[in-house]
Amino acid sequence: xxxxxxxxxxxxxxxxxGSGIGRGLAQNLAARGCPLVLVDQNADGLQExxxxxxxxxxxxxxxxxxxxxxxxxxxxxxEWATAPIGLVVNNAGVALSQTVAGQSTEDFEWVMxxxxxxxxxxxxxxxxxxxxxxxxxxxxxxSIFGIVAFPTQSAYNASKFAVRGFTESLRHELHGTxxxxxxxxxGGIKTNIVNSGRHHVDNLGRTDGGEQLxxxxxKIARTTPDQAAKTILRSxxxxxxxxxxxxxxxxxxxxxxxxxxxxxxxxxxxxPLVIR
Numbered sequence: 001x002x003x004x005x006x007x008x009x010x011x012x013x014x015x016x017x018g019s020g021i022g023r024g025l026a027q028n029l030a031a032r033g034c035p036l037v038l039v040d041q042n043a044d045g046l047q048e049x050x051x052x053x054x055x056x057x058x059x060x061x062x063x064x065x066x067x068x069x070x071x072x073x074x075x076x077x078x079e080w081a082t083a084p085i086g087l088v089v090n091n092a093g094v095a096l097s098q099t100v101a102g103q104s105t106e107d108f109e110w111v112m113x114x115x116x117x118x119x120x121x122x123x124x125x126x127x128x129x130x131x132x133x134x135x136x137x138x139x140x141x142x143s144i145f146g147i148v149a150f151p152t153q154s155a156y157n158a159s160k161f162a163v164r165g166f167t168e169s170l171r172h173e174l175h176g177t178x179x180x181x182x183x184x185x186x187g188g189i190k191t192n193i194v195n196s197g198r199h200h201v202d203n204l205g206r207t208d209g210g211e212q213l214x215x216x217x218x219k220i221a222r223t224t225p226d227q228a229a230k231t232i233l234r235s236x237x238x239x240x241x242x243x244x245x246x247x248x249x250x251x252x253x254x255x256x257x258x259x260x261x262x263x264x265x266x267x268x269x270x271x272p273l274v275i276r
Contacts, residue, residue, distance in 0.1 A: 002180050004239040005137040010086030013037040013077070015064050015122060018045025020191030021141065022091045024229030030055045034086065037077055039064065041092075056082075064092045064118030070125035078129070085129055087236065089139040090122040093159075095197030097152045097210060107198055108155045115159035120166065127170075127179070134178035137236055140167040144187045144249040148256050148263060151203040171241055182235060183242055187249030188221035189228050204271075222246065 012029045016022035018040030026036055026049050035056040040046040043061045050057045058080050062069045077085075094114045096107055119140050130136040145153055146160035167183040174181055194217045199210025206212050223246040235243035244250050255263045 002239045002241055003178075005086060005180055005236050006135065007034065007086045007233070007236060008032045009034065010083050010136070011035045011037060011077070011081045012087040012089065013039070013085065013122075013126060014087075014089045014091060015039040015118065016092030016141075017049050018042040019049075020193065020225045021186065021189060021228045021232075022089070023049045024225035024227075025089055025091070025232065026050075026053060027226070028229045028233055029087070035081065035083060037073070037080075039073070039092070064090075064122065065113035067117075067121045067124070070121045074125040074129060084133050085126065085136050087137050087139060088122065088126040088130070089141070089232075090119040091139075091141045092118050093141065093143075093193060095193045096155050096199070097197065097202045097213060098155070098200040099152055100154045102200060103155065107200075108158075110198070111155040112159050112162075115156070116162045116166075119163050123166075123170065130179045131177070136178075137180040137182055138167075138170070139182045139184060139232060139236065141184045141186065142167070144185050144244075144252045146183075147185055147249075148252050148267075150264070150267075152201055153203070180239075180241070182240070184232055184235070185242070185244050185249055185253070186228055187223065187244075187246035187252065188217065189223050189225060189245065190218075190221045191225055220248070222248070 012034045014022050014025050017026050017038035026038055030053040037058045038046055038050055039060045039062050041063055046059050050059050060073050092114060094111055096111045123138055140163050142163040143160040145157050146164040149157045164183055167181050171181040194214050199213055201207050202213045228245045231245045232243055244253055
């Protein structure tokens, strides 16, 4: 456990702020007096988030896989900000369902570019500023699928396992400094990530374009974006380096520890009881 990060009144940078966890974080951080830098590729969603806030807001419609866009935004924020940066949350993500054998390079690169390289580029852009301050935290959103692997989720798993390894390595490098790196593993959160994903076939062999998968996700996603945001911020406030969100994430994490090789055999047997 690290020392808590000072958040209130400091600037917070959030990608994927147009909906879901990103919007929940923006709302909670605004209530704590944080000027906000909000990023999303969805201009309408981004505007909707920003218009509901009563703090200074800088919005940027941006593809997080664009390295130079991150660098340009960081330079812009240096001029815009009137307070130190407290948090950088690399949250933007996309989803894909497809087998390894059937997967296209285009789909795989799309997932990795957003989910992994978006995190890397975001970290590269903001880390020098945080190190100059010797304060602040980089919060990278992995997933419970960065702890356990599912069939037809190889690209998503690869991206989220990569985020976990990248963030944990960064955390070790920052030991003894005032800057923190926190890895977040959400379980099922009521967001649009599944609805807006690319779905070719799911782990039950269904090829309906993800229609049944979306319905199943609605059933099992019990945690709201606001609850997820509050859990993340509690972890930041407590100085925690790792954050599991939701009872499903905690259960999967425990299962992986108990049965690190055979966990999916148990999941396969339980799945018909959970999804009906």
